[in-house]
Amino acid sequence: MTSTFDQVALLARRSVIRTWRQPAAVVFPLLFPMLLLAVNSGGLRAETHLPGFPTKSFVAFALAVPFIQGALFATMNAGTDLARDIESGFMSRLSLTPLRGAALLAGQLGGVVVLGVIQACFYLLVGLAAGVRPAAGILGVLVLLVFAAFIALAFGAVGAWAALRTGSTEAVQSLFPIFFVFLFISSMNIPRNLMATTWFRYAATANPVSYLLECVRSLVITGWNGQALGLGFAILAIVAAVALSLASYSLRRRLVR
């Protein structure tokens, strides 16, 4: 290992190959969101008849959800792999090498980002095949992919922090239900202005996941919406900054030489 860049590249490659060798870690994040998309877009199509619903295609409306579910899987992938490295003693052996802590984190997250972008491309292709045409055009699709990469980075950092803090795969996996709750108590299935139950609308409005969904949705349904894009990217930037800081701190403690 000669430079930090080489270290990052090696660890990112290891992260990608490792995930690729676990069929469940590859197939489940691709298949499960698509199944949910199929079920919800079929079952909730009647919702498009509600006055004020922003589109006639529920698939276009629901296509934002897999992108956010990608965040969930990024968290699980990054956290579980890192926790397994700690449990198996691989991290302890790494701490005996001249590897830089930042390279370890960047390499791990680099692999998660690559997988996040592959997932996003797959979701987009399925959406296109189902007749969805992103209103923001080709440039919007590129922004969508950048957003997906950013999601993977931010939530992957959350998973990495959980792994470094606890050193336990079980503890990382216990984050899954928490993210699931955040996803469901959001504007996942209906726009916030159409929610009839007041307390649910307040909860969805206070939930940052709603803004991540609305950011993706704006590019797919309405075109360029500065407010939705700004809120989505700002929330991700905050999550990434906080999670990366916490993960770096925990990594320093874990790599005490």
Add this chain to the structure above:
Amino acid sequence: MTRNLSVARAVAWRTLHNVFTNPSLFIPQLAFPLFFFTAFAGGLSRIRHVSGFHYPLGYTAFQFVFVLLQSAAFGGVFTGFGIARDFETGFARRLLLAAPHRTGIVFGYALAALCRWSVTAVFLTCVALAVGMKVGGSGVDLPALYLLAAIVNTAAILWACGVAMRLRTMQAGPIMQMPVFLVLFFAPVYVPLDLLQGWIHSVAAINPLTRVLEAGRGFLAGSPTQVAAAYGAALGLAFLFSFWALRGLRKAEAAG
């Protein structure tokens, strides 16, 4: 028979003891249905304004029946995870050696799944009533709804048990869970069957869970519908999966 029952009682007691003394197993079984109920009944209540939606008790009651059946099915699947864990830890092999009548093991797990789900059902019902769910059914209707859900619970545990005993690893979790998830969600979850369109309508029309769901909603509303078809479908699944589970037991025995 007596020996079978004593094995079943012991397996059920152990499984329930594990579940009710371990918060990481006990809390999700209560929290997940509650959370689905909140997300569907709370978030999607505007759907009652879609033209053609005529369920008389409102959207909360409409969703309650689905979540009750879902909790029953997943109560069975989660108990199946426990069976797989028992095989991974080696406990199930010791159990196979010690049990004088091994069929009792399957009965025991099924009994545990039913008791476990009963707690969830009571909890979910209390929450639904507390948030103002209307109930139209009475007398025979409501027990018929819970009996239907109990049969779904039994069918699900027998399915999961068959998978767990064949594969004997926790990695079989998605195989137990995914078909149940699909069968549940390919039923008319959010709107009545008549309002579904396209391929989902065709799938829902032949899905046996559709009859169960519609009969359940009928029971809650006090206007039973498709009762024979629903009970036939649920009992048929339970009967079919009892063979699946018992064949799985034989395969586990053969594997040693």
